[in-house]
Amino acid sequence: MENIILPNIPDLHKIDVYELHGGYKALRKALEMKPEEVTDEVKKSNLRGRGGACFPTGLKWTFMPKQTMKPKYLCVNGDESEPGTFKDRQIFEFNPHLLIEGTLIACYAMGIHTAYIYIRGEYGKWVKMMEKALADAYAKRYVGTQILGTGFSTEIVIHKGAGAYICGEESALMNSLEGERGYPRVKPPFPAQVGVWGCPTTINNVETISNVPHIINNGWEWYSKIGAPKHPGPILVGVSGHVNKPGVYEMPTGVPLLDIINKYAGGVIDGKSIKAVIPGGSSTPILRGDQLDGVCMDADSMKAAGSAVGTAGVIVMDEDTDLIQVLTRIAKFYYHESCGQCTPCREGTGWLWKIMKKFERSEARKEDIDLLLDIANNVEGNTICALGDAAAWPIQAMLRRFRDEFEKRVKPEIVRVETGAVA
Amino acid sequence: MAKITVDGQQYEVDPKLTVIQAAAQQGIEIPHFCWHPKLSVAGNCRMCLVEIEKMPKLAIACATQVADGMVVKTKSEKVINAREAVMEFLLINHPLDCPICDEAGECKLQDYSYKYSVGYSRFEHDKVHKPKRIELGPRVMLDVERCIMCSRCVRFSDEIAKQPVLTFTQRGDHVVLTTFPDTQLDNPYSMNVIELCPVGALTSRDFRFKSRVWEMSSTESVCNGCARGCNTNIWVRNNEVLRLTPRFNDDVNSYWMCDEGRLNTFKFVNSEKRLSGPFVKKNGALTRVGWDEAIAEAVSQLKTFKKSEMAGIGSAYATNEDNYVFQRLMKETIGTKNVDVVPHVKEGDEDDILIRADKTPNMLGATEVGVKPADGGLSLKGILQGIADGGIKALYVLEDDIASIPEIAAVLPNLQLLIVHSSVQNKTTEMADVVFSCSTYAEKHGTLTNFQGRVQRIRPAVSTIEQDRALDGFSMSRWDKFASRNDRWGRPNKRDARPSWRIASAVASALGAKTRYNTAEDVFQEMATRIPAYKGLSYLKVGSRGAMIQHSSKTVSSRPTVSV
Numbered sequence: 008m009e010n011i012i013l014p015n016i017p018d019l020h021k022i023d024v025y026e027l028h029g030g031y032k033a034l035r036k037a038l039e040m041k042p043e044e045v046t047d048e049v050k051k052s053n054l055r056g057r058g059g060a061c062f063p064t065g066l067k068w069t070f071m072p073k074q075t076m077k078p079k080y081l082c083v084n085g086d087e088s089e090p091g092t093f094k095d096r097q098i099f100e101f102n103p104h105l106l107i108e109g110t111l112i113a114c115y116a117m118g119i120h121t122a123y124i125y126i127r128g129e130y131g132k133w134v135k136m137m138e139k140a141l142a143d144a145y146a147k148r149y150v151g152t153q154i155l156g157t158g159f160s161t162e163i164v165i166h167k168g169a170g171a172y173i174c175g176e177e178s179a180l181m182n183s184l185e186g187e188r189g190y191p192r193v194k195p196p197f198p199a200q201v202g203v204w205g206c207p208t209t210i211n212n213v214e215t216i217s218n219v220p221h222i223i224n225n226g227w228e229w230y231s232k233i234g235a236p237k238h239p240g241p242i243l244v245g246v247s248g249h250v251n252k253p254g255v256y257e258m259p260t261g262v263p264l265l266d267i268i269n270k271y272a273g274g275v276i277d278g279k280s281i282k283a284v285i286p287g288g289s290s291t292p293i294l295r296g297d298q299l300d301g302v303c304m305d306a307d308s309m310k311a312a313g314s315a316v317g318t319a320g321v322i323v324m325d326e327d328t329d330l331i332q333v334l335t336r337i338a339k340f341y342y343h344e345s346c347g348q349c350t351p352c353r354e355g356t357g358w359l360w361k362i363m364k365k366f367e368r369s370e371a372r373k374e375d376i377d378l379l380l381d382i383a384n385n386v387e388g389n390t391i392c393a394l395g396d397a398a399a400w401p402i403q404a405m406l407r408r409f410r411d412e413f414e415k416r417v418k419p420e421i422v423r424v425e426t427g428a429v430a
Numbered sequence: 431m432a433k434i435t436v437d438g439q440q441y442e443v444d445p446k447l448t449v450i451q452a453a454a455q456q457g458i459e460i461p462h463f464c465w466h467p468k469l470s471v472a473g474n475c476r477m478c479l480v481e482i483e484k485m486p487k488l489a490i491a492c493a494t495q496v497a498d499g500m501v502v503k504t505k506s507e508k509v510i511n512a513r514e515a516v517m518e519f520l521l522i523n524h525p526l527d528c529p530i531c532d533e534a535g536e537c538k539l540q541d542y543s544y545k546y547s548v549g550y551s552r553f554e555h556d557k558v559h560k561p562k563r564i565e566l567g568p569r570v571m572l573d574v575e576r577c578i579m580c581s582r583c584v585r586f587s588d589e590i591a592k593q594p595v596l597t598f599t600q601r602g603d604h605v606v607l608t609t610f611p612d613t614q615l616d617n618p619y620s621m622n623v624i625e626l627c628p629v630g631a632l633t634s635r636d637f638r639f640k641s642r643v644w645e646m647s648s649t650e651s652v653c654n655g656c657a658r659g660c661n662t663n664i665w666v667r668n669n670e671v672l673r674l675t676p677r678f679n680d681d682v683n684s685y686w687m688c689d690e691g692r693l694n695t696f697k698f699v700n701s702e703k704r705l706s707g708p709f710v711k712k713n714g715a716l717t718r719v720g721w722d723e724a725i726a727e728a729v730s731q732l733k734t735f736k737k738s739e740m741a742g743i744g745s746a747y748a749t750n751e752d753n754y755v756f757q758r759l760m761k762e763t764i765g766t767k768n769v770d771v772v773p774h775v776k777e778g779d780e781d782d783i784l785i786r787a788d789k790t791p792n793m794l795g796a797t798e799v800g801v802k803p804a805d806g807g808l809s810l811k812g813i814l815q816g817i818a819d820g821g822i823k824a825l826y827v828l829e830d831d832i833a834s835i836p837e838i839a840a841v842l843p844n845l846q847l848l849i850v851h852s853s854v855q856n857k858t859t860e861m862a863d864v865v866f867s868c869s870t871y872a873e874k875h876g877t878l879t880n881f882q883g884r885v886q887r888i889r890p891a892v893s894t895i896e897q898d899r900a901l902d903g904f905s906m907s908r909w910d911k912f913a914s915r916n917d918r919w920g921r922p923n924k925r926d927a928r929p930s931w932r933i934a935s936a937v938a939s940a941l942g943a944k945t946r947y948n949t950a951e952d953v954f955q956e957m958a959t960r961i962p963a964y965k966g967l968s969y970l971k972v973g974s975r976g977a978m979i980q981h982s983s984k985t986v987s988s989r990p991t992v993s994v
Contacts, residue, residue, distance in 0.1 A: 171601070173601075188597065188598065193471065193472075193473035193490070193493045195493075342602055342603075343601070343602065344601070344602075345601060345602040345603075346601055346602070347579060347598065347600070347601045347602045347603065347604070347605035348474050348579070349473070349474045349475070349476055350474070350475055350476045350477075350516050350519050350520055350578070350579075351476055351515065351516065351519055353519075353579065353602055353603050353605065354519035354520065354522050354523060354603055355519055356602060356603075357523075357558070357602060357603045358519075358522060358553060358555070361555040362555075378552055385511075385512070385515035385518075385519070388487045388488065389476055389479060389487075389488060389512055389515070389516070390476070391473060391474065
């Protein structure tokens with residue numbers, strides 16, 4: 008399959024090049040359809056969100072109220088901050104107009120007249136690139152009032168985050184957008200009822216939205232046949248760690264993890280064996296290197312293997328990797344990024360990290376292994392948003408699959424040996 | 431109505447309620463820190479996690495709406511484990527400095543530690559350190575280390591006090607409560623965050639380190655700072671009022687009171703200017719005398735004037751009982767028609783939360799019980815004119831420092847006789863011929879009627895020489911009960927003061943009146959039979975939340991402001 012999200016076309020980020028290769032054709036086509044037909048097309052395509060939860064996109068769109076006096080909003084989530092994940096950045100850089108076109112189609116389908124593209128604060132360079140692309144799209148009347156001479160109008164606003172991982176959580180993103188502190192909101196109400204500015208809102212990931220023009224151009228049947236049937240379409244996989252060719256690779260869903268590592272990413276450096284793989288960004292449960300056979304990059308396969316697709320950020324660790332150090336670093340990340348709003352995550356993430364540091368220094372006690380698991384279990388499922396879960400899962404999985412690594416770091420007990428009387 | 435099951439028991443509840451509200455209505459307390467009935471739902475403390483059948487995870491009771499057929503478990507193993515986990519998390523970075531914390535004894539975190547925690551911690555690392563002794567505003571002190579980030583204070587400031595100056599900064603367990611740059615927490619209701627705070631993070635700069643809470647007794651009372659009549663508790667240790675706190679009454683003040691009422695309506699009770707015992711002017715100087723002598727002096731002097739030469743000024747600060755007996759003394763025993771009351775209205779000093787422009791707690795009550803001119807009698811304006819003209823020669827004043835008003839002070843020297851009831855030495859007592867030392871609102875039983883027409887009870891919290899805490903049914907602290915004679919607590923500073931109704935009644939008796947009252951309740955019972963607006967009321971009916979009088983349409987706010 009040829010790349011469709013990130014095709015190998017030089018200067019595709021320029022609007023005339025994009026147009027030359029069929030750009031904004033899907034928008035024209037969509038505007039000739041009824042909005043609900045567009046939604047239906049996306050629904051039938053089985054497109055599932057690429058932001059981590061794999062939620063059916065078309066279904067999400069139908070949650071938006073049709074009869075409402077309030078304005079509706081679309082938020083395109085480009086806060087990409089999960090360690091190991093760097094795919095949306097490629098879209099901002101190499102195919103920004105695909106994202107803009109998808110955004111416009113989504114707005115049309117849901118009757119939205121304002122869309123926000125929320126980009127993480129650290130992506131300064133890519134914010135500028137998106138701003139340039141958006142200005143070009145405005146200049147050509149693809150965005151703004153009476154798009155392409157139709158009665159449909161939509162404004163797109165690019166919003167730069169201020170550097171907090173939590174603002175990628177959809178409700179914290181909305182608070183951040185409103186100028187409030189980046190605290191996740193208690194759900195329900197869900198964004199489709201009460202979202203940005205208290206109005207119905209849909210939040211979709213950058214990559215998710217970038218699939219939409221292709222679905223409209225080629226039809227849902229074509230799309231639904233790409234990759235894994237229940238989780239179809241192209242997927243951007245970011246591979247990092249001990250591989251020869253780290254990078255973002257576009258592929259159909261359902262590619263075996265070992266093929267991703269060996270065929271796409273050029274195999275493990277120096278031909279070493281794989282100790283462990285984190286398949287979907289740092290929060291997804293770690294997999295043992297000897298358990299990778301048959302594990303594929305789609306929701307069902309990953310779930311069966313005891314992990315998740317997440318944001319398809321594959322972190323490969325070779326046989327010499329100190330997993331305790333890896334986990335300590337991951338624990339530190341979630342501790343640093345916990346927003347501090349609700350108790351279990353605010354207090355638990357720091358505690359987990361402090362215990363991990365003991366393991367890192369080989370100063371832990373045997374009981375600390377169970378304590379670690381207990382704290383992780385006490386955080387998981389008891390918080391306002393999924394950050395608590397994201398902090399707990401890597402620890403739970405590591406303890407489940409690499410308990411021996413922890414045991415090795417327990418400080419040896421000083422044992423008093425009865426020596427008996429020696430003359 | 432929605433049928434729900436809580437811990438195996440079925441209830442019918444309003445479907446608009448959340449689980450925590452529905453449970454509370456049925457008398458089931460689901461433990462919580464951040465939830466408060468009068469604030470928006472924050473859902474951050476996670477203490478109210480409950481198990482709801484058909485829900486995959488535990489749900490927070492504060493943010494989950496009830497639904498027909500819902501089955502809630504608040505005591506299942508899963509719930510108890512989650513609760514213990516939340517308590518453990520809350521305590522790992524908490525300083526656990528209860529022995530030096532003002533909140534100890536009335537601390538939700540401390541109480542819940544006993545009720546819902548395992549009693550030990552598995553945390554053995556360094557705690558996070560945060561700023562302490564932060565002056566959040568002129569009246570509130572912050573200790574961030576004790577804060578559990580429940581955000582009640584933030585929501586109160588935003589939603590109730592309408593002064594959105596509080597916020598959190600930093601993230602994770604480094605979160606810090608603070609004010610926005612160049613702002614401080616100084617709204618007129620700022621001190622309510624102290625009770626809202628479930629821990630000792632926010633404390634009163636006035637009360638800090640004054641007393642452990644269990645050393646004080648707490649007595650239900652009513653604030654005398656304005657016509658709202660906020661329900662309060664008076665906190666007393668060693669016969670000294672140390673603080674006032676608001677007491678919930680949804681019809682009057684909700685859970686709140688203003689800082690002015692809280693800070694500036696009790697200090698006079700402890701003041702060094704308090705009068706102890708009656709005084710009579712001898713050779714131009716006020717001289718301490720016995721009660722009998724003072725009453726005899728007042729009576730003999732009053733007898734030298736014609737009825738039309740005398741006038742009485744009641745008090746919007748005194749109780750209904752005081753005013754009622756006073757107006758009977760003036761109108762029936764002394765026989766003058768010239769009776770009125772001085773209003774104390776600060777135009778513009780009011781808001782749409784609690785604060786009223788009328789700075790007295792009982793203006794409506796005073797007039798309703800008869801402190802107003804009899805037919806053909808002089809009103810306040812006429813009385814003052816009469817004093818200026820020389821027509822009014824004797825004036826009897828109940829609990830009001832009328833000489834602090836310059837226009838009144840200017841005419842008072844014309845009087846030949848000035849009798850005053852006062853609890854403190856003030857400008858009026860300095861000009862008086864006879865001064866009766868009367869009890870403050872904190873030392874007597876009685877009722878006050880607020881601007882709504884709600885009669886509310888006050889009770890003695892501080893004892894006078896005549897009273898004994900144990901014998902007279904005062905609320906008692908541990909110290910009251912257990913202090914020995916050689917303790918400081920065993921020798922409280924008691925003042926020789928009597929309630930005004932008792933003094934007025936004694937004066938009336940000395941003048942030949944037949945009625946005698948033994949208690950304030952006796953007075954109230956007579957009011958209930960004689961005054962139509964009080965018909966059917968009793969102390970029992972008034973209770974701790976008050977009862978409405980059927981008052982004539984004349985309310986305080988419709989009274990013209992007297993400019994004298």
